[in-house]
Amino acid sequence: MRGAALSTPSWAHVSSVNLSEQGWLSASPNVHIAPSPNFNARPSEEISLLVLHNISLPPNCFEGDAVVQFFQNQLDFDAHPWFENIRDVTVSAHFFIRRNGFIVQLVSTLNRAWHAGVSEHQGRSGCNDFSIGIELEGNDTQAFSDPQYQALLALCQALYQRHPSLNAVRGHEHIAPSRKTDPGPYFDWAHLVQNGPWGVESYPDFRV
Numbered sequence: 774m775r776g777a778a779l780s781t782p783s784w785a786h787v788s789s790v791n792l793s794e795q796g797w798l799s800a801s802p803n804v805h806i807a808p809s810p811n812f813n814a815r816p817s818e819e820i821s822l823l824v825l826h827n828i829s830l831p832p833n834c835f836e837g838d839a840v841v842q843f844f845q846n847q848l849d850f851d852a853h854p855w856f857e858n859i860r861d862v863t864v865s866a867h868f869f870i871r872r873n874g875f876i877v878q879l880v881s882t883l884n885r886a887w888h889a890g891v892s893e894h895q896g897r898s899g900c901n902d903f904s905i906g907i908e909l910e911g912n913d914t915q916a917f918s919d920p921q922y923q924a925l926l927a928l929c930q931a932l933y934q935r936h937p938s939l940n941a942v943r944g945h946e947h948i949a950p951s952r953k954t955d956p957g958p959y960f961d962w963a964h965l966v967q968n969g970p971w972g973v974e975s976y977p978d979f980r981v
């Protein structure tokens with residue numbers, strides 16, 4: 774059961790994307806480049822972990838551009854009362870996949886985006902150092918859309934080819950279990966395992 778009623782007027786059907794040597798997708802009608810200033814250099818070149826998230830701003834709202842504005846430090850914090858909760862938060866992710874399947878890239882995969890926060894994977898802390906972060910527009914209580922899975926699979930294929938050192942896929946909830954619950958119980962891990970480029974050993978076995 775995926776594909777809740779959506780208000781977004783147009784749908785992307787992203788079947789293939791390509792990451793450049795510099796870690797950027799090529800812009801296209803279904804791929805938007807919206808650079809965020811919230812990044813820095815990775816401490817090493819290692820990129821071994823893919824982290825999946827969900828986000829919507831305000832929570833449960835899938836309209837407007839608040840998420841991208843937030844990641845670009847351009848959100849009007851007076852536009853909604855809930856935004857007061859994130860007024861002092863400076864974060865980013867490499868990618869944001871909208872409900873309609875459009876992909877927004879904010880940070881080059883070669884750089885360190887600020888999506889994981891205090892986190893740990895296989896005994897190593899600071900997952901931002903060695904991970905790529907993908908935000909899915911959504912929440913913990915609704916299924917993600919079919920166009921989002923289609924775009925995610927296309928993006929995963931491009932990441933697999935450009936960054937062959939990627940060998941693990943986790944949710945934010947797995948690397949920061951005391952703080953985070955995303956992408957949450959409605960994310961279809963089995964779909965990603967069955968259709969994505971990585972083998973089952975790359976996933977959290979307790980969810981597959």
Ligand SMILES: [Zn+2]
Nearest residue numbers: 826827945955
């Ligand atoms: Zn998250």
